[in-house]
Amino acid sequence: MPVGAVIAVVIVFILVAAAAALAGTLVLRVARLRHQFGPEYNRLVREVGVRRAQAELADRQRRVAGLGLRPLTAEQRARYSGEWTAAQERFVDSPSQSVEAASQLVSTVLTDRGYQVGDQTQLVKDLSVHHARCLDGYRRAAKATEQAAAAQTEELRQALLGYRELFRDLVAPSAVEARPLLAPPGATVRGSTGRQSPPADTPVIRGTVLGRSRTGRSPASAKSPGTAASATSAARPVAAGKFTQGTNPASTTSKE
Numbered sequence: 001m002p003v004g005a006v007i008a009v010v011i012v013f014i015l016v017a018a019a020a021a022l023a024g025t026l027v028l029r030v031a032r033l034r035h036q037f038g039p040e041y042n043r044l045v046r047e048v049g050v051r052r053a054q055a056e057l058a059d060r061q062r063r064v065a066g067l068g069l070r071p072l073t074a075e076q077r078a079r080y081s082g083e084w085t086a087a088q089e090r091f092v093d094s095p096s097q098s099v100e101a102a103s104q105l106v107s108t109v110l111t112d113r114g115y116q117v118g119d120q121t122q123l124v125k126d127l128s129v130h131h132a133r134c135l136d137g138y139r140r141a142a143k144a145t146e147q148a149a150a151a152q153t154e155e156l157r158q159a160l161l162g163y164r165e166l167f168r169d170l171v172a173p174s175a176v177e178a179r180p181l182l183a184p185p186g187a188t189v190r191g192s193t194g195r196q197s198p199p200a201d202t203p204v205i206r207g208t209v210l211g212r213s214r215t216g217r218s219p220a221s222a223k224s225p226g227t228a229a230s231a232t233s234a235a236r237p238v239a240a241g242k243f244t245q246g247t248n249p250a251s252t253t254s255k256e
Contacts, residue, residue, distance in 0.1 A: 038132045057128075064129040069114040077171045080109055084167055088160070095156040096148040102163040103145045109170045131169050137162030 034041050037057055044053035072080070087101035107117050117123055120142065128135055141162030144155050151159075 036132065037128055040128045040132045040135055060125050060129050064126050067114050067116070067126065069130075071173075072109070072112060072171055074173070076112060077173060080105065080167075080171055084164075088164075091157070091160060095153050095160075096151070099141070099145055099148055099156045099159045099163070102160055102167070103141070106163050106167055106170070109167065113170055127166075131166060134162075134166040134169055138166045141166075 037044075041053065041057065044056055047053075048056065083105055084102070087098055087105055089098075090101065091098035110117050110123070115123060115126055124135060124139065127138065131138075137158075139162075141159040144151050144159035148156065148159075
């Protein structure tokens with residue numbers, strides 16, 4: 001084979017290899033962004049396209065890296081967990097006040113972590129870097145809080161769940177950013193009594209799902225003397241106003 005042809009083949013081979021390497025790099029980059037930003041990546045791609053979305057997310061990463069985020073101390077986590085429990089317990093008697101208290105508490109924790117809460121739009125962008133999976137719930141919660149006086153109880157219940165998810169991420173005992181390791185719905189937590197944990201998004205208050213009985217009856221009928229004595233231990237009332245999932249939102253494992 002002539003030398004010129006060999007050189008041409010080598011050049012083509014190098015170009016193909018370079019193109020394959022570039023394509024692989026781009027695929028890995030997209031995979032990393034999707035893993036980190038989740039639905040937020042897909043939302044941005046739909047709105048502005050792939051290149052602009054990637055540039056926007058890169059800008060967010062650089063900005064958040066300069067915020068100097070910091071973890072909470074053990075004392076802060078304990079104090080905020082107690083305040084969350086108090087806000088949560090108010091839901092049965094006053095759903096709107098409970099949600100407003102949860103919103104204020106989340107803002108306080110965000111400030112202590114180093115986030116800037118003055119601009120809600122920018123705050124959501126900043127949260128997407130380390131808390132992307134909580135964004136949809138947080139957006140709905142913030143919207144419901146603005147209309148808390150006219151919102152339905154179910155909307156407020158969902159808002160409280162949205163705040164709770166972000167709150168747990170923020171108070172997780174870790175380095176600068178981490179997420180609590182929650183047992184999957186229906187899983188048996190090691191070290192527990194062997195009972196299955198309730199779904200992670202189902203808060204239970206005094207044997208009810210935020211005011212709705214587990215058995216499908218109203219809270220008043222659930223307390224009546226006619227309740228069957230053979231009810232399972234999972235249906236026993238718990239301490240008033242407390243969630244049955246974990247001892248507090250800062251805990252990463254459920255304790256029965």
